Amino acid sequence: MKNQEIAVIGAGIVGATAAFYLSKAGYSVTVYDEGTGQATSAAAGIICPWLSQRRNQEWYRLASNGAAFYPTLMTDLAEDIHHSAIYQQVGALVFKKNPATLLKLEKLALKRRETAPEIGDLQILSAEEITKKIPLLVTKDSALFASGGARIDGQLLTKKLIQEAIALGATVHSTKVSIESTPERNYLIKTDTIEKEVQQVILAVGAWLPNLLVPLGYQVDIRPQKGQLAHVHLSNMKDSENWPVVIPHGEKDIIPFADGHILVGATHENDQGYDLTPSQVQIQAMIQEASDIAPALNTATLVETKVGTRAYTSDFAPFFGEVPNNPGLYAASGLGSSGLTSGPLLGKMLVQLVMGQATDLPVTDYPIEKYIVKKHDN
């Protein structure tokens, strides 16, 4: 099967990981990525699935295995796991609305650590201990600290994955494509100027999956969700690259990076379609909310607003697999708010499908046929 040509459409975290591992395995890979609205490059970058109270077991298994996969990915990319600008295990600090809920969360985390040692040390920190760990925070509350929590720069990660794929022989086209199936059961990848026939295709197009599959006669249960994030800067903030990511009670997370650069967000807007217009009102409201716990954010300089489109399904569950009735056509989508966590593992599992190998997690737990249904022959 090797030397076979494979097209990867979409170079967010899923497509870029797939392109890297396919190239590493000796396949001839062509990547097509339009880039507009990409969730990965707009994302906040928190890797901490173990402290989520979502009840969906398959989601948890995917996200926790996804988090556990990161050190392997970094090693495969020859990144120094302790000093990487891409991924750093800085720990995560989670607040809850009252002490009883925090204790409940600690209990859940201790239980989960039995099967997910990556969660690391767990400790409820007092208000004083919190400010000592991260001087930005001024609070009266306690919070749960998990040393295994990590921060990821999605943009840097995909850049590195694609660079490595290119070094291994992959070709990249920064363009939008459409796809047609041929009578020989191959696939035609089409742009205004290129037309290429391949036998196997990975669709890693996030929220844009309907655009590619509806013309092939499918009904696709994927919706776009707009996410906005504020990138702010605070001067005289030393050591910020070592601060943990902060998940306050509510939705506005605080993700510190080096030299006082901090991300605050994000919004989850289900009624904005694929719109990418930043809203100063929303951004100021997010900064205001986060400043309840980090008052210095009120004086921070707004560097940029990041806007991306997440993909989600009607029951918020992700899926991956071979597209029904189209052998050799694979897809993953519906990663929602946790795709930086699960994306690399999903990308790797798509490669395992291409290679005819068993996947790390059962493909039947993330059934693509539930979300992609053939309605008519195109």
Ligand SMILES: Cc1cc2nc3c(=O)[nH]c(=O)nc-3n(C[C@H](O)[C@H](O)[C@H](O)COP(=O)(O)OP(=O)(O)OC[C@H]3O[C@@H](n4cnc5c(N)ncnc54)[C@H](O)[C@@H]3O)c2cc1C
């Ligand atoms: C504001 C925000 C904050 C987030 N924070 C976190 C977080 O803290 N932790 C976490 O785990 N996750 C987070 N996420 C979620 C995560 O970013 C996404 O789930 C994940 O990046 C999705 O990756 P993907 O590869 O499936 O899709 P994307 O990253 O969206 O990539 C899809 C790519 O396909 C391209 N494409 C689409 N159609 C075509 C076409 N026809 N031809 C060519 N190219 C095409 C797009 O332009 C895009 O580049 C956040 C998301 C947002 C928006």
